[in-house]
Amino acid sequence: MRHLVLVLGDQLDIQSAALDGFDSEQDAIWMCEVAGEATHVWSHKARIALFLSAMRHFRDALRKRGFQVHYRELNARGNQGEFSAELQAAVSKYRPRKLVLVEPGEWRVKALFEETAAELGVELEIRSDRHFLCSHDAFEEHARGRKQLRLEYFYRELRRKHDVLMQGGKPIGGKWNFDHDNRGAFTKEGPSAELLPPLRFRKDATTREVLELVERRFADHPGSLEHFDWPVTASQARQALDDFVDHRLAEFGTYQDAMWTDEPYLYHSRLAAAMNLKLLDPRDVIRAAEAAYRAGLAPLNAVEGFIRQILGWREYVRGVYWLHMPDYLNRNALDANRPLPDFYWTGDTEMNCLRQAIGQTLQYGYAHHIQRLMVTGLFSLLLGVDPQAVHAWYLAVYVDAVEWVELPNSLGMSQFADGGVMASKPYAATGKYIQRMSNYCQGCRFDPAKAVGDEACPLTTLYWDFLSRHREQLAANPRMALQVKNLDRKPADELAEIRRLAAELASSYTPSGDR
Ligand code: FAD
Ligand code: DLZ
Numbered sequence: 298m299r300h301l302v303l304v305l306g307d308q309l310d311i312q313s314a315a316l317d318g319f320d321s322e323q324d325a326i327w328m329c330e331v332a333g334e335a336t337h338v339w340s341h342k343a344r345i346a347l348f349l350s351a352m353r354h355f356r357d358a359l360r361k362r363g364f365q366v367h368y369r370e371l372n373a374r375g376n377q378g379e380f381s382a383e384l385q386a387a388v389s390k391y392r393p394r395k396l397v398l399v400e401p402g403e404w405r406v407k408a409l410f411e412e413t414a415a416e417l418g419v420e421l422e423i424r425s426d427r428h429f430l431c432s433h434d435a436f437e438e439h440a441r442g443r444k445q446l447r448l449e450y451f452y453r454e455l456r457r458k459h460d461v462l463m464q465g466g467k468p469i470g471g472k473w474n475f476d477h478d479n480r481g482a483f484t485k486e487g488p489s490a491e492l493l494p495p496l497r498f499r500k501d502a503t504t505r506e507v508l509e510l511v512e513r514r515f516a517d518h519p520g521s522l523e524h525f526d527w528p529v530t531a532s533q534a535r536q537a538l539d540d541f542v543d544h545r546l547a548e549f550g551t552y553q554d555a556m557w558t559d560e561p562y563l564y565h566s567r568l569a570a571a572m573n574l575k576l577l578d579p580r581d582v583i584r585a586a587e588a589a590y591r592a593g594l595a596p597l598n599a600v601e602g603f604i605r606q607i608l609g610w611r612e613y614v615r616g617v618y619w620l621h622m623p624d625y626l627n628r629n630a631l632d633a634n635r636p637l638p639d640f641y642w643t644g645d646t647e648m649n650c651l652r653q654a655i656g657q658t659l660q661y662g663y664a665h666h667i668q669r670l671m672v673t674g675l676f677s678l679l680l681g682v683d684p685q686a687v688h689a690w691y692l693a694v695y696v697d698a699v700e701w702v703e704l705p706n707s708l709g710m711s712q713f714a715d716g717g718v719m720a721s722k723p724y725a726a727t728g729k730y731i732q733r734m735s736n737y738c739q740g741c742r743f744d745p746a747k748a749v750g751d752e753a754c755p756l757t758t759l760y761w762d763f764l765s766r767h768r769e770q771l772a773a774n775p776r777m778a779l780q781v782k783n784l785d786r787k788p789a790d791e792l793a794e795i796r797r798l799a800a801e802l803a804s805s806y807t808p809s810g811d812r
C-alpha cells in the first residue's frame with residue numbers, strides 16, 4: 298500500500314485535503330471508532346452517538362463513491378480502547394509506505410498520531426485543514442506585533458478578504474458590527490407563536506444501531522438519547538441550514554442572547570455540530586445567510602450577527618487555540634481551585650436558571666451561547682471552579698464539542714483562566730442579568746436582586762464575593778473600574794455577610810468527584 302489515509306470523527310468532508318491525490322489502486326482510507334474518545338472526558342451519550350453515526354454514514358458515502366475504506370466499529374462487548382493500539386494494528390496489517398492525516402481538531406490527538414507514527418517508524422504527512430477560512434499562518438500574521446488580540450479587528454480583516462457583506466470596499470449598512478441590536482429579550486409572552494421548531498432528522502437503521510450500541514457500551518454516561526435528531530450526513534446538514542435560513546435567521550440577531558424556559562433552540566441555528574464534524578462548509582453557511590439579506594429575507598442585524606459568529610468567532614477561537622497550545626490548557630489566571638458541583642451532571646439544583654440550562658443540556662446535548670456563557674459558565678466563574686474541571690465538562694456534554702473550539706470558549710472566554718486572551722474582562726454579572734434576559738427567575742425561589750438573606754440569589758451573592766476575592770487583580774483592569782467602584786461602596790458589614798454566605802454556599806455543593 299502507498300498511502301493509508303486516516304479520517305477522524307471530526308473530518309467527515311468529501312472535499313477534505315486528506316483525499317487530494319488519492320489513488321484507488323494504491324491507497325485506502327482508515328476510520329476507527331475507539332472507546333477512549335468517548336471516555337477521556339465523560340461524554341454525553343448524544344455526543345458519542347452523533348460522532349459514531351456521522352462516521353458510519355460518511356464511510357458508506359465514501360464506499361458508494363468507490364473508495365476503499367477500512368472501518369473499525371465498536372461493539373457492545375468492549376473492543377477498541379485507544380487510537381494508538383488500533384493504528385499500530387492497521388500499520389502492521391496494511392504496511393503503508395505513508396500515513397496521511399488532516400490536522401486533527403485536538404492538540405492531544407495530533408500529538409498522539411505523531412508519537413505513534415514515530416514509534417512505528419512510518420512516515421506521517423499532516424495536511425492543513427482547508428475547511429477553515431483562516432490558515433494558521435494567516436492567524437499568526439494577524440497576531441504578530443499585537444499586544445492584545447481582539448475579535449473585532451480580526452473579523453474586519455476576514456470580511457474584507459473574503460468580500461462578505463461588503464459594498465464598494467465598505468461594510469454594508471455603514472457599520473461593521475450591529476451587536477447593539479442583538480441584545481433583545483422577550484416580552485412576558487415569550488417567543489412568538491410563529492417560531493417554528495428546527496427540522497428534526499429521523500433515525501435511520503445506521504443511527505438506530507449506533508444508539509443501541511451507545512446505550513449498552515456507555516450505559517453509565519451522562520445525558521439522554523431520547524431526543525436524538527441531529528443531522529448526520531452532509532445532505533441533512535444542508536437541509537438544516539436551509540431550514541434555519543428560511544425560518545429563524547431573520548430573528549436570530551434580535552434574540553441571540555435571550556433565554557426562555559423549555560425552549561432550547563429559539564432562533565439559533567443548531568449548525569455548530571454539523572460544521573465541526575465538517576458535514577457543512579462554513580463558506581456555504583455564510584453565503585446562504587448573505588444571500589438571504591440580499592434577497593430581503595432577513596435584516597442586516599440578524600445576518601451580520603450570525604456571520605460574525607462564524608466568520609469571526611469560530612475562526613478566531615481556532616486561531617487562539619493553535620497559537621497558544623499546549624500551555625493554554627493549563628492556564629489558571631484567577632487561581633480557581635474549587636471542585637465542579639455535582640449538580641452539573643444531574644441538573645439537581647434549586648437554582649432555576651442552572652436547572653434549566655443543565656437539564657436541557659442533559660436532554661439534548663445542546664445549550665445556546667448565552668446559556669453556556671452566562672448561566673453555567675457564569676456560576677463556575679463566580680464560584681471559582683478549577684478551569685480544568687470546567688473544560689472537561691464542556692468538552693463532554695455538548696454534541697458540537699471539539700477541543701479547538703470548546704477550550705478557548707470555556708477556559709478563556711467564560712472562566713477568564715487565560716488572563717485576558719479571549720476576553721478583555723471576566724464575564725461577571727449578578728442574577729439580574731439572567732432576570733433581564735430570560736424568564737428563569739420567575740420560576741425560582743431566589744430573588745436575583747438580593748445578595749444576603751434567605752432569598753438571596755446564589756449568583757448575586759457569589760458575584761460580590763468574586764469581586765471581593767479578586768479585587769486587586771480586577772482593579773488593574775480599566776474595563777472593571779465601575780464594578781470595582783460599586784464593590785468599594787458596599788458597607789463593610791454587608792460585604793462581610795456576603796463573604797460568609799458565599800463560603801457557606803461553596804461548602805454546600807457536593808463535589809462531582811472523579812466523574
Ligand atoms: P448559533 O447561535 O446559531 O451560532 C451560529 C454559529 O456560530 C454556531 O453554529 C457556531 O459555529 C458559531 N459560533 C457562535 N459562537 C461561537 C463561539 N463563541 N465560538 C466559536 N463559534 C461560535 N461552540 C462549539 O462549536 N463547540 C463547543 O464545544 C463550544 N463550547 C462552548 C463553551 C462555552 C463555555 C461557550 C461560552 C461557548 C461555546 N461554544 C462552542 C460557542 C457557542 O456557544 C456554540 O457554537 C453555539 O451555542 C452552538 O449552537 P448553534 O449552532 O445553535 O449556534
Ligand atoms: C468525539 C469522538 C468520539 C466520541 N469518538 C470518536 C471515534 O470513535 N473515532 C474518531 O475518529 N473520533 C472520535 N471522536 C472525535 C475525537 O475525539 C477528536 O475530536 C477528533 O478525532 C480530533 O480530530
Ligand code: SF4
Pocket residue numbers: 648649650651727728729731732737738739741742743744745754755756757
Ligand atoms: Fe438563577 Fe438567581 Fe434567577 Fe434563580 S433568581 S433563576 S438562581 S438568577
